[in-house]
Amino acid sequence: xxxxxxxxxxxxxxxxxxxxxxxxxxxxxxxxxxxxxxxxxxxxxxxxxxxxxxxxxxxxxxxxxxxxxxxxxxxxxxxxxxxxxxxxxxxxxxxxxxxxxxxxxxxxxxxxxxxxxxxxxxxxxxxxxxxxxxxxxxxxxxxxxxxxxxxxxxxxxxxxxxxxxxxxxxxxxxxxxxxxxxxxxxxxxx
Numbered sequence: 001x002x003x004x005x006x007x008x009x010x011x012x013x014x015x016x017x018x019x020x021x022x023x024x025x026x027x028x029x030x031x032x033x034x035x036x037x038x039x040x041x042x043x044x045x046x047x048x049x050x051x052x053x054x055x056x057x058x059x060x061x062x063x064x065x066x067x068x069x070x071x072x073x074x075x076x077x078x079x080x081x082x083x084x085x086x087x088x089x090x091x092x093x094x095x096x097x098x099x100x101x102x103x104x105x106x107x108x109x110x111x112x113x114x115x116x117x118x119x120x121x122x123x124x125x126x127x128x129x130x131x132x133x134x135x136x137x138x139x140x141x142x143x144x145x146x147x148x149x150x151x152x153x154x155x156x157x158x159x160x161x162x163x164x165x166x167x168x169x170x171x172x173x174x175x176x177x178x179x180x181x182x183x184x185x186x187x188x189x190x
Contacts, residue, residue: 036169041187045177048073056080062093086110089124103128105137117144126156149173 037053048062056077063070071093079088086108093103107124123138135156143149150163157178164173164185171187 036189038190039187040190041171041185043175043177043185044181044183045175081109081111089122107137117142120151128156 034053037051039050039052041048044065046062046064048060050058050060050073052058058073058075060073061070062073073091073093075089075091077087078090079085081087087110089105089107089109091105091107103126105124105126107122109122110120112119120141120143121139123136126135126137127133128135137154137156139151139153141149141151147166148164149166150161152159152161154160159179160175160177161179162173162175162185164171164187169189171185171189173185173187175183175185177183
């Protein structure tokens with residue numbers, strides 16, 4: 001056990017996520033890119049602006065269109081991935097949304113580099129502000145060719161499948177929101 005604690009943290013490859021707000025903390029290491037600490041993303045559901053230039057901390061602001069809610073966001077990497085142990089992320093959003101996005105969340109996150117690409121999983125629990133019920137959250141993402149990615153995020157209510165393609169700092173994609181409506185997504189890292 002002590003040997004695991006002494007190992008240096010794994011360095012995740014920089015990747016992008018199409019989720020408009022990502023309150024569930026999934027793929028936190030995938031959003032980390034030291035030379036580009038800002039990440040803006042938007043679609044027809046809403047958008048968010050994240051800053052990840054602080055050690056182990058991400059802060060942001062999100063907007064959700066149907067509830068017209070502006071939300072302050074924070075995520076903290078409580079434990080870095082070492083050896084076979086996952087990273088552990090804690091997060092909070094300071095405004096309720098009607099979509100099942102969390103008030104508080106705690107997730108574990110794994111990344112596995114394969115010969116054909118990178119497989120990323122996360123899972124955990126969230127407590128929505130609006131009803132205080134504990135809900136499972138999770139998802140997976142597979143990225144190949146360092147430009148294409150596909151996966152699904154489960155926000156505690158519904159699965160949200162996605163596919164996207166990166167063009168340098170810009171990512172374009174399609175998100176199937178709650179498996180009911182399709183929206184185009186855009187992300188920009190700077």
